[in-house]
Amino acid sequence: MRAIEIMASSAEQHLQLTEQARPEVKAGQLLIKVAAAGVNRPDLLQRQGVYPPPPGASTILGLEIAGWVKEVGLGISGFQPGDKVCALVSGGGYAEYCVADALSCLPIPDHFSFIEAAAIPETFFTVWSNVFMRGALQPDESLLVHGGGSGIGTTAILLAKAFGNPVYVTAGSAEKCRKCLALGATAAIDYSQQDFVSAIRELSNGKGVDVILDMIGGDYLPGNLQCLAIEGRLVQIAIQHGAKAEINLWQLMTKRLTVSGSTLRNRDTEFKSKIARQLLDKVWPLLSAGQIRPCIAAVFPLADAELAHQLMQNNLHFGKIILEI
Structure with missing residues (x-):
């Protein structure tokens, strides 16, 4: 699969599009074919080496995604291949495929594009x-x-x-x-x-x-x-x-x-699931009704992740920066 890699051998720690192995889905997880991924400031910190992923999480950048369910892990109900979802993840979003804990996945709100949906989870x-x-x-x-x-x-x-x-x-x-x-x-x-x-x-x-x-x-x-x-x-x-x-x-x-x-990335699945349930109950009706729509600053192709990071680093954006996979 295509994925963005931090080139640690470079003095600038620049980002490069590479080919990597597709992640394997485990029990309690969904494998998602990523259509869009959000760019967040913690991605910049990870790139600088000061905000590493939690143990066991992907080292690929990216904390939020939107796409289609490709595979469903053991013990999962309520999702099936082809479902459109957005998800909060601990890493792995800047790639064509990403695994996510099913309890941190939510259906994409009615009438939302993948780009809009990818702007939801982390924020x-x-x-x-x-x-x-x-x-x-x-x-x-x-x-x-x-x-x-x-x-x-x-x-x-x-x-x-x-x-x-x-x-x-x-x-x-x-x-x-x-x-x-x-x-x-x-x-x-x-x-x-x-x-x-x-x-x-x-x-x-x-x-x-x-x-x-x-x-x-x-x-x-x-x-x-x-x-x-x-x-x-x-x-x-x-x-x-x-x-x-x-x-x-x-x-x-x-x-x-x-x-x-607080920080969110290293919190356990149970806590993130609690947030997801509250969002589904309190906020998803507002999103589906069009009363709230995320503010999108810019959309870049995956290969231009470097440019997306530069925009965020320079604080020139207003709203979310999204990578289209």
Whole structure:
């Protein structure tokens, strides 16, 4: 099968289309003929050698796919060859075939293309599990998302809007802020021009926000704590500005704040299955009805995975980047 390989012998760790053996389906898994795969920032981190796949997972890049079921492993019911599915995977997406735990697979929503479906799993699983499960966002509570123009950010806007939650975002340009507002954000803060702490204080009339979803980390932590309302929750899911920061414990105590974080890739099948069931119940009806559609920034052929990574690395995209297989 065709697959993208990280050429470790190269100083640039460049990506190259190669021929590799097709994976074998095991009990509890589906073999999927991949039509499209999502590109995500963890792919860039794996390429740099700082985010390796979990033990037993494919070393091929790619955390989300859409395609047809080719083979069904032992012990699986509810799927059959030919079914159109999208799936969250621990690796292997940048290839013609990929295996996925059946419990992390979902039917492609009605009227969705494979490209749109491939934009769903990683970001929707991440946003749902961290904003609505871990962050426990309640009706009418407010949400702040850093990186509103990213795949995660655009998905968070769509879901928060769909469930009636005010959602504030930060983004790096006036153009990205405009697009966030058009997508449904309550307000968008251009962090290159404005201090987000002051902006949130003004937008919330001094109350602050109830939940923050942060992919930046580092020097953003003090500002995030200032932005949180009483009983507010910060959920950290990435650390683009670094893993270390100084925290004001007095502020944490007096405002009764909760700071937590998570990664998704190394969580067990049972946890991912729980997310999948909630998405199928709460979000899939909205997708099938056309009330939510993922925001697609660009589509590249598999052979141009290098160009797709460059676009993401340069932060020039708005929404999801997809590889068409």
